[in-house]
Amino acid sequence: MASSSSSSSTRFWKYDVFLSFRGKDTRKNIVSHLFWALHNSGILTFKDDQRIEPGDSISDELIKAIHTSRFAIVVISENYAASHWCLEELREIMEAVEGGTNVVPIFYGVNPCDVRHPERSFATVFASMGRPETDDKVLKWREALTNVADLSGFVSSTCVDEATMVEKVVRKISDGLLTEYTANNMEDIVGMSSHIESLGSLLDMESKEEVRFVGISGMGGVGKTTIAQYLYGRFSRLFPAHYFLHDVKKIYREQGLSYLQEKLLSKIQNRVGSQEIKGRLKHRKVFVVLDDVDKVEQLQGLAKEPSWFGPGSRIIITTRDKSLLDICKVDTVYAVKCLDQEDALRMFKHNVFGGKLPPHGFDQLLIRVSRLAHGLPLALKAYSLYLHRKTKEEWKKAACMFEKAPQKNILDTLRSSYEGLAMRDKIAFLYVACLFNGDHFLRASTLLDDGESRIKVLEEQSLVDISAEGSLTMHALVEQTGREIVLEESNHVAQKQRILWDSVNVYNVLRDNTGTRSIEGLVLNMCEMPEVLHIAGSRFRQMPNVKFLKFYTHLANRPSNLKLLRDTTSLPRMLRLLHWDAYPLTLLPSEFCPHSLVELTLRYSNLQILCSRNLNLRKLKRLDVSRSKDMKELPNLSMAVQLEELVVEGCEKLKFLVELPRSLNYLNAHGCSSLQTVSLPSRHSINHLDLSGCSQLNQVQQLITQFLTGGQHEELEASLRFACIPQIVMPNYFDNQSPGATIQLSPNIMDFAACVIVACRRPFHLQFSKTSYSGKWDEGGGVFQINLKPELHRSLEMEGEEAINSYLVLIQVLGSVNNDQAGNFISTLQLPLTVEPPPAEIIACGVRMNLM
Known part of the structure; x- marks a missing residue:
């Protein structure tokens, strides 16, 4: 196949194939079969069906067709060279090679060698033309025949049959077209x-x-x-x-x-x-x-x-x-996923400037606007069309406009997915867009009606993604679409919105006491409040349908800008989420009825106790009062039968954690320096227990036994359970002990518990989250490796101290192990910071095995 020139990628092609042939030799056989095979393969083919072949010249139409065809198939038959028309057509075809046309010859009933030497094989033909051999046109015809014979093609005499040859020709053309299509369009x-x-x-x-x-x-x-x-x-x-x-x-x-x-x-x-x-x-x-x-x-x-x-x-x-x-x-x-930032910028730049260098001073604007598309090709295309030939000032104004809301055609495309949802799924979509984007799937699903099934529908409709770790992610432009729908529902009147997420609007509604029954959710970043605001609980009486209340701050230990008057007696009765960072009162309002409450988060609060009376917390799944430094005691939580997470981290005055529910599976009491007693319920469900930094703990041995033995029952599904307890000495419960990070395991284990002692020199201390450890058997089943990746903190209060903090890390591997050979338990410690010498190391480990 003749090679194309570089111009082929930019040249206009009208046809895929131009067919050159001698009509009386091949029209009713090979050419007819070949044309229909090409046609049935979707290959656009030019075939001159009114060939009269008069004289030496060919029509302008044929010349144009030759030069606008990607390929030319030349069927050279016995009488091909006897036609001045065919020879002139061939000469034009060979000239078109320079413009990018590819030539595929078929030697039909003739030998390529005879065509390569036309002065011998076609001597009689040329003599009968009545032209001298030195004639310029004859020389060019001979040259064209010689050149076409040198190309890779098909010889009928070497093919099994005509049908097979036709199939091979079509395949070669198809492959060539695919190659060019790929190169030109990719x-x-x-x-x-x-x-x-x-x-x-x-x-x-x-x-x-x-x-x-x-x-x-x-x-x-x-x-x-x-x-x-x-x-x-x-x-x-x-x-x-x-x-x-x-x-x-x-x-x-x-x-x-x-x-x-x-x-x-x-x-x-x-x-x-x-x-x-x-x-x-x-x-x-x-x-x-x-x-x-x-x-x-x-x-x-x-x-x-x-x-x-x-x-x-x-x-x-x-x-x-x-x-x-x-x-x-x-x-x-x-x-199909959205483009990353680099590819998005490349696409945007190409769409706006057509591959040319952008004018001076546009680089930062290109980056800014391309990021507003968040990798969505539709938005990149829409923004590029809007900004084409716009000035720098117009770009800046457009960027501000796009930050508030995408263009209408983008909204319409994304909104069409929302319109196809059932009503309850639509409501769930709006809640995710306004409240739960970026949260954990399980958390959001517990806060919504039929949340798990609703969110799964949104995932199936490509409106949200759920990561392998369970993170719920809605594309930024889909989120904007959802919020635009909420604004349209209320005719852009803030106090009539279903959900208020703009801090200024929330502040104004609370300040002016203009809340309405339409409001179901309030989200306020208290760091964005213009000034401190004092409100009474009566402000919420005009908003009886509020289900989600989130007043948060990104700054720990900062006093709340939102003050609740002490005479406040109640909060909205339908609350499912009450999240109030730096909550200003020492206890919850006396008449607050939390019977619908699913999550209660009061971080950095002024709480001393949760409430002066017993609360109905039967629907509560998560309680977080972390860093509430004056918190002295928690209520009886044994009747909170759905409570799964309890976070009291940094509650420095808390002394007792008792009367806990069996449903609890996560307990974080890190840094509770006054905590003395932790009593786990019998047949508990805890699979993550962090008591690091609880230096006043009593009866540690009993607590360890309680954790390891009290939780082994049929309702516990976790295959790996974890606890971190301050302790220097390896408990006797672990009857196989060894210095260092490795210990041997016996064959035929059903399950086992392991203990790792980690020593950390001050002023550093460690903290273990849910994601700071992992464990698995190797493929052969003989080695179990636990990888510890704790957070490393440095305390200014401990600077200069040489003491050692010791952490007892407990790991319980549940379920049938089925290893029939002796193996090893291996523990590793990976610290996030490079400090020399390493501030922490594993100094001992132990195991207790249950054999078959």
Whole structure:
């Protein structure tokens, strides 16, 4: 194949193939078969059906067709050189090579060597032309014949049969077109190469018999359709029948399923067909894209199962609804993610300036605006169109505008996903957008009605992501869309909003006492308050439907700017979330009824006790009073039967933790320096216990035994349980002990408990969170390794002290281990800071094993 020049990527191509042939030799055989094979493969081919072949010259139309064709197939037959027309056409074709046209010769009934030496093989032909051999045109014709014979092509005499040769020619053209399409289009779509690399393996084009369904999922505007269009442009030519069915959702809504079915069949079969897709296409190899499918019945009506299509078929479905693919058993799914900042900037810059260098002074503006798109290709394109040819000042104004809300077309695209939700799912969407974006999935799900199932629906619709760690993430532009919907609901009147998240609006509503029954959530960053505000609890009487109240500060130990008057007797009765950092009173209002309360967070508060009476906390799942330095005691929590997390970290005056519920699985009392007694309930569920820094603890041995033995019951699902307790000496409970970080394990263990002593020299001290440790067996099952990654803190109060803090780290591995060989328990300590010498090290370990 003749190589293309560099201009081929920018040249206008009207045809894929130009067919050059001698009509009387080949029109009714090889050329006819070849043309239809090319046509059925979707290759646009120019074939001169009115060839009269008079004289030496060819028409301007033919010249133009030659120079606007990516490929030229030259069928050289026995009488090809006898035609001045054919020779002139060949000369023009060989000149077009310099402009990027690729030439594929077919030697049909002739030998390439004879064509390569036309002065011998075609001597008689040239003599009969009546032109001298030195004639300029004859010389050029001979040169063209010689050059075409030197190209890699196909020789009919060496092929098994004509059909096989035609198939090989079509495949060569298809491959060449794919290569050029890839090279010319990849550079225009940032990030496309990684998409194609992943999808190429999922499509597995080498598999000729298997019918493959591949789903492409992702949020609106992320580029699903663009990727599918690229795949279609690249691969559809390999299939005898192919079709890209755009906007299935819209057509279904306006025309119905029958119309979609007939549209698909008519395009693939070139006729208006019946709705029996299964019967019509089961023997045809097809490449079909179903774009923007949003209902199961659409997919079941158009492509229910692989048996509907012929061997080797590929069906691509783009959708925002991941559950749809699951229901229809489309197991091969590619999830499209937003661009990272670097690729987003590259795409934005290319869209705005067309690959040219931006004018001086635009670099920072480019970065600023591209980041406002948060990697969403739709937004990058919309912003670039808006800013094209705008001045620097106009860019600055636009950036301020985009920070408040995206453009309408972006909102409309993202909002369409919201409009398709059921009413309760819509409400959950708005709560996540205004309150819970970035929170843990489990936390948000406990605070919402049917929260787990509602959030799962949002995930299936590509409106939120749930990470492997459980973090709930909504794209920033989707969040803005949700908040815009809330604003529209209230006609942009703050006191009528369902949820208030703007600190200025919340401050004004509280100050002016303008709350209404419409308000269900209040979010106030107290650091953004213009001045201290004193309010009475009566302010909340006008907002009886408030379920979520979050008054927070990012600055620990800072007095609250929001003061609650001492005569306050109550708070909203429907509260599920009460989060009030630096809560100003010494106890909760006397008439507060927390029967709906799911989470109570009062960090850095002035609390001394929680309440002067017993509270109905039956729905409470999380209680956090950390850093409440005057907190002396907690109420009886044994009846808080759903309480799972208790955080009293830094409550320096707290002495007792007793009457705890069996439901508790997380207890953080780090730094409770006055804590003396911790009593765990029998058959407890605790799998994380942090008592580090509790230097006054009594009966530590009893507590250790209580933790390790009291929790082993059928309701405990955790496979790894963790505790950190201040202690210097290894407890006798661990009957196998060893200095250092490693100890041997016996074979045939059912489960075991391990103890690691970590020594830390002052002024440093350690703290273990839920994510600061991990443990697992190696692949062979003979070694269990626990990795400790605590937070390392430095206390100014301990500067100059040489004493050692010792931490007793307990690990319990539950469940059947099933190792039949002796192995090892290995512990490692990884500190976040590089300090020499290391401020902490493992000095001893021990195990207690339950054997089979």
